[in-house]
Amino acid sequence: MKRLLPLAAFLTFASVGPAHAQLFGGDTEARNQIHQLRQDVQGQLETTGRGQLELAMQNEQLRAEVARLRGQIELLTNEVETLKQRQKDFYVDLDARLRQIETGAPAARAGGDPAAESADYEAALNLLKEGKHQDALTAFDTFLTRYPNGSFSAGAHFWAGNAALQGRDTASANKHFNAVLQNWPQDNVAPDAMLGLANSQQAMGDAAAARRTLQGLVERYPQSNAAQVARQRLSAR
Template identity: 55%
Template sequence: MRILLPIALVLATTALNTAHAQFGGSRQYNELREEMNARFEASGRGQLDLANQNEQLRSEVAGLRGQVEVLLHEIEQLKQRQRDFYVDLDDRIRGLEGHGGVAAGPGDPAAEASAYEAALNLLKEGKHTESLAAFEAFISEHPRSEMLPGANFWAGNAALQAREIVSARSFFNTVISNWPNDAIAPDAMLGLANSLRLMGEARQSEDTLRRILERYPDSSAAQVASQRLSGQ
C-alpha cells in the first residue's frame, strides 16, 4: 500500500499535467483536478483507518497475551496449593493411622482418614460428581472430625467442577463461617469469589476478593485476589 500510493501519485500528477496542457484552465481540467484530489483524500483516509485498525489489533493481542499469562500464573499457583494440601493430608493420615489397633467404626480415626482420602482421590481422578457425593457422606457421617474444614473445602471444589455452583457457594461459606482461622479459609474465600462470579454476581465476587486482602493479606489467595482486582 505504501509503495502503490507514490506510484499512483506520480501517475495522477502526469495525468493532470497532460490534462493541463490539453485543456489549460478549462472546466474539464478543473473537474478532473477536483476528482483526483477527492480520490487522494479518500485514499489517505483509508490508509489512516487501516493504520488505526492495525494499532487497535496489536493492542488487543497484547492485552490477550497478558490475560493468558495471568491465567497461567493462577493455574500454577492453584496447582502448588493443591500439592501442599495433598502433602498436609498425607501427614494427617499418617498421624491418624498411628492410632492403629482400633476396630473400624464410627469415630474411628483410621476410618475417617480412609473415607477422606477416597473422596479426595475421586476428585484427583476428575470424578467430580462422585467426589462431591463422597465428601457429603463424610461430612454427614463424621460431624466432629478435625478434617471437616478440608472436607467442606474440597466438597466446594468438587461441586464447582460439577457445575453445581449453589452447592459450591454453600460449602465455601461453611468453611469461612465455621473455621475462619483455618489455613484453608483464604482459599475457601477465593472459591466463594469464583462461585459468585459464575453465578453472575460480579460485584459480590469483587467484594469477596477485597475481603481476602483485608483478612488474609499474606496468603497466596490474596495474591490471586489482588491480580484479579487490578485486572492483570
C-alpha cells in the same frame, strides 16, 4: 441389327443414370448422419469429461476438508488433554499444600476411627482428582455426615466446594465455602475457600459479589497466597 445396338446402349445408360444418382445422393445423406452421430458422441464425451472433472474436484475438496477437520480434532484433543493434566496438577499441588496444613489438625473425636476417617477422606479426594466431580461431591457430603466434627472437616468442606464448582453446582459450592469461613475462619484453608467463593460468585454471573469477596479476602488474609491471586484479579478489572 447394328442400328439396334446404340439404341440399347442408350436405354441402358438412361436406366442406370437415375440409380447412380440415387446411390450418390444416399451416400451423402449417410455421411451427414455419420457426421451428426460423431458430433453427438463427441458432445456426450465432452459432457462426461466435464462431469468427471467436476467430480474429481469435489472429491479433492472433500479430502482437503476432511484433512482440515482431522487437524482441528487433533488440536482440540491435545488441548483437552493439556487442560486435564493442568487440572490434575492443580489438585495434586493444592492437596500437597493442604496435607502440610493438616498435619497439625486436631485429633479425631473420642470413639472415632482415625484410620477409617482418613481412608474415606482419601477416597473422596481421589474421585476429585480423577475428575469425577459429582461422585466426589457425594462422597464428601457422606464423609461430612459421618464425621461432622472430624479432623478433616474443614478440608472436606473446601474440597466439596471445589467439586461442586467444577460440576457447575454453584449453590453447593457457596454452601461449602461459606461453611469453612463461618466455622473455621482461622484455618489455613480459609483463604482458599474465600477465593473459591469468589470464583463461584463469578460463575453465577454476580461480578459485583465476586469483587467484594476478593476485596474481603485481601483484607482478612493479606499474607496468604490466595490474597495475592485476589490482588491480581482486582487490578485486572
